[in-house]
Amino acid sequence: MGAGHGHGLHYHGHSVVHRLPAHVKLVAILTFVIVVVATPNRWVWAFAGYAVLVLAAAGATRVPVGYFVKRMVVEVPFVVFALLMPFVARGPRVEVGPFSVSEHGLVGAFGLLAKATIGVVAALTLATTTEPRDLVAGLERLRLPRQLVEIMGFMVRYLEVVTDDLRRMKVARESRGFTARTVSAWPVLASSAGALFIKSYERGERVHLAMLSRGYQGRMPVTRQLHATAADWRLASLLPVTAALVLAAGVLL
């Protein structure tokens, strides 16, 4: 469903958010989103609070608003799903304009849209301000299994190389008069995918041999360590802690 997923979203900058270490940002944003997801759907005011928080965080990145908005299209299929919900859900019905819809479905749809949208803006705040290699180092700091970190490291390192391969194949196809318009174009596109697999796999083998000849013994040396100060943690925790206070207020009141 939808179009391709495109390149990394990192937007070069020097804002406070850009300067925070990747693992600190990751923990803060993940905790924030967990708080948001744990909030009951009916607490509209709480979601308003979270929206203000996440917009403040996004604003602090100094990334242009248009850049964020353009990337929010990933949410579209689920917006459609959420909009259908009031019509198919069970429970007591309410009248909204000309339609009779399920009240439960309406609340659920609101909850889905609010949570998914806040989640996307939060994730974009991370993605636009964190360089891929910093994120990999951050996941390593958070004790993600070493092998998984290494695989991700290779994926991030060769991302541009392989997507460029794909782009060159597209240029080559089109300079020979090919346009993909109907299903009849599938065999050509699929053999492009096949060629891309062979290229990628062989590149992996060459990279492995090159690593062996440079002394690789099954473990990449750690060349950069991320360091976070107490001040970094305090600053980043503003987002999840304030959100948790909003949630706690809701529980108590």
Place this chain on the structure above:
Amino acid sequence: MHVPDGFLDVPTSVATGVVAVAGVGLALRGARRELDDRTAPLAGLVALFVFAAQMLNFPIGAGTSGHLLGGALAAVLVGPWTATLAITVVLLVQGTLMADGGLTALGTNISLMALVGVWVGWGVFTLARRLLPKQLSSVPLAAAVGAFVSVPVTAGTFALLFAVGGAVDIPLGTLVGAMVGVHLLIGIGEAIITALAVSAIIATRPDLVYGAKPLVTARTLTIREEQTA
């Protein structure tokens, strides 16, 4: 098509997270058997291939297009353990660097696509391969069957999860019916693309296709004796 934040409640997300951690943990051990110390660079490049292949748009007509999901394809090409790792890493990168798929839904997305998608695809593929004639040309066909089944099963699993931990009370039959119905159509596309891609690879490098290994090694070298004038 990645599940965003808030679609499933916290207990369900935690449960799928635990399943994902366990499954990926097993895959980390299994992939070492498939690839030994080549795991990191090769699985990394395979992950990139899946990621890039998802960017290829396949036109359906009337201006719409779809793209490959690639779970079954990856399993047939590099084996199910490596495919699990590759798809997991693709989802990690998409979730953290592209805001595609919710961060709290990462466990759900990994369970659905890297575990259910890959292993159902692989299981059906091996079954079909056993039933079809023992020749190389059966592999793309078996891969197509695997891909065709894996897509609606993955969608159906999501529908079941939504019934357990979804935010809204939708009649289970309606939801499963709609999800599986739509994804049967998507599965047909996935099956055709998977078969075409696998047969393109088998035409040039059958040795690279993990799912064709038993058939490739079974081939014996034939020496053609021809008289030269």
